[in-house]
Amino acid sequence: xxxxxxxxxxxxxxxxxxxxxxxxxxxxxxxxxxxxxxxxxxxxxxxxxxxxxxxxxxxxxxxxxxxxxxxxxxxxxxxxxxxxxxxxxxxxxxxxxxxxxxxxxxxxxxxxxxxxxxxxxxxxxxxxxxxxxxxxxxxxxxxxxxxxxxxxxxxxxxxxxxxxxxxxxxxxxxxxxxxxxxxxxxxxxxxxxxxxxxxxxxxxxxxxxxxxxxxxxxxxxxxxxxxxxxxxxxxxxxxxxxxxxxxxxxxxxxxxxxxxxxxxxxxxxxxxxxxxxxxxxxxxxxxxxxxxxxxxxxxxxxxxxxxxxxxxxxxxxxxxxxxxxxxxxxxxxxxxxxxxxxxxxxxxxxxxxxxxxxxxxxx
Numbered sequence: 001x002x003x004x005x006x007x008x009x010x011x012x013x014x015x016x017x018x019x020x021x022x023x024x025x026x027x028x029x030x031x032x033x034x035x036x037x038x039x040x041x042x043x044x045x046x047x048x049x050x051x052x053x054x055x056x057x058x059x060x061x062x063x064x065x066x067x068x069x070x071x072x073x074x075x076x077x078x079x080x081x082x083x084x085x086x087x088x089x090x091x092x093x094x095x096x097x098x099x100x101x102x103x104x105x106x107x108x109x110x111x112x113x114x115x116x117x118x119x120x121x122x123x124x125x126x127x128x129x130x131x132x133x134x135x136x137x138x139x140x141x142x143x144x145x146x147x148x149x150x151x152x153x154x155x156x157x158x159x160x161x162x163x164x165x166x167x168x169x170x171x172x173x174x175x176x177x178x179x180x181x182x183x184x185x186x187x188x189x190x191x192x193x194x195x196x197x198x199x200x201x202x203x204x205x206x207x208x209x210x211x212x213x214x215x216x217x218x219x220x221x222x223x224x225x226x227x228x229x230x231x232x233x234x235x236x237x238x239x240x241x242x243x244x245x246x247x248x249x250x251x252x253x254x255x256x257x258x259x260x261x262x263x264x265x266x267x268x269x270x271x272x273x274x275x276x277x278x279x280x281x282x283x284x285x286x287x288x289x290x291x292x293x294x295x296x297x298x299x300x301x302x303x304x305x306x307x308x309x310x311x312x313x314x315x316x317x318x319x320x321x322x323x324x325x326x327x328x329x330x331x332x333x334x335x336x337x338x339x340x341x342x343x344x345x346x347x348x349x350x351x352x353x354x355x356x357x358x359x360x361x362x363x
Contacts, residue, residue, distance in 0.1 A: 021077040028073025032066050039065075056119055060111035064104040071100040098154045106147035113139045129198055134191035137218070179236070183219045186235030190216055195238070200247040207241055209233060251286050251310035252319040258330055259302025264339035268295050272305060274333045279309050282329075284322040286310045302342030 039062050046055035075097040082091070117136040196202045196213055202223070203210035211225035221238070223231040260271065276293040279285055292308035307330070311322045334341055 018081075020080045024073055024077040024080065028069055031073075032069045035065055035069065036062070056112060056115035059115050060108055064108035064111070067104040067107070068101055071097050071104070095155055099151050102147055102151050102154065106143050109143045110140050113143070133216070134188075179234075180219065182236035182239075183234050186237070186239050187216065187218045187221075189239060190221070190235060195243050196245050196247075200245055203244050203246065204241050205244065207237070209241075209243075246314075249314050251289055251312065252314055252316075254307065254309050254311065254323050254326060256307045256327065257296075257304050258307065258327075258334075259299055259304045259342040260334060260339050261342045262303060264337075265303060267337045267339045268303060268305075271334055271337050271339060274337075275305065275307065275330055278329050278333065279307070279326065282326065284312055284325070286312045299342075301344045 039058055043055060043058045046058055049055075075093050078093040082093075113136050117132055120132050190196070198213050198216060200213050201211070202213060209223065209231065211223040211231055213221065214224050214230075215222040217235075219235060220232045221235055223233060225231050260268065264271075272293055272295055276291070279291060279293060280287065285291075286309075289310035290308065292306060294306050295303060296306040297304040307326075309326075311319050313319055313322065331341060
């Protein structure tokens with residue numbers, strides 16, 4: 001039986017390692033509290049600077065570093081208890097600590113990428129949001145896959161076996177999810193070639209697709225049509241169709257045919273000259289682009305004037321206002337010359353009445 005001295009010694013030993021474990025946990029608490037205070041002060045100072053990455057790093061490291069401190073503290077406390085008691089169960093704490101630390105580092109990198117992405121898009125006007133989003137997603141995937149492989153290696157698994165298994169599994173998944181992979185590579189093509197970005201107005205002459213791009217995902221592209229309905233297009237579609245991007249046009253074109261009456265043929269040269277002068281001096285017309293104003297056609301009911309020019313604005317609403325102004329001025333020029341805009345007419349010519357007098361009536 002255990003005597004009083006043995007019991008006293010056991011209690012003394014228990015008090016010793018329990019006290020040590022408690023002190024380690026308490027030290028972890030103090031250290032975590034101190035790092036939070038320090039990082040909060042550094043964050044306030046970083047917000048006052050113009051540098052992009054200092055506050056992003058501080059924001060990203062707050063929670064991961066707390067996780068590392070607590071994982072290390074718990075590991076040290078359990079090591080103290082294991083040394084004193086010899087309990088086998090505490091041997092799993094070492095790999096658990098390594099896994100948590102690797103995960104915390106990966107978490108820090110993912111948070112840093114996310115914060116950097118937000119700041120780049122919000123702070124730099126020349127940065128393409130679509131490209132930033134694509135690079136951020138690729139970096140996040142790379143960090144997560146690398147962290148998973150390192151964790152497996154830490155836990156004693158062979159990475160070469162995992163990679164070989166992943167290759168075989170990848171082939172099986174590729175056959176089973178070929179449409180999903182096609183959409184993924186279609187999205188990658190959009191990110192690399194950038195035929196359009198978020199906010200662009202696009203249309204396809206091959207399909208009934210037209211609207212404003214709201215989001216480019218890895219599988220679907222979300223488009224808001226002009227009647228405000230959402231349209232979700234698989235990314236693989238854009239690898240097989242032609243896509244127009246009117247948002248990137250340099251100018252908008254005015255291409256019209258205006259006809260005057262045949263009775264006003266003598267005034268044609270003057271009218272054409274004045275229309276050309278008016279357009280050449282119009283403030284909303286791009287004078288570096290081609291300008292054509294010519295009498296072109298003897299139409300059935302009119303003498304047609306062809307007008308071909310380009311506006312400075314590419315805005316759809318502003319373009320129609322400019323076009324209206326040009327056409328109204330064309331009408332005013334025609335009327336000022338005493339001519340009229342033609343409309344479809346038919347003229348009936350009757351033969352001379354003497355012809356009918358010489359015609360003998362039939363019996």
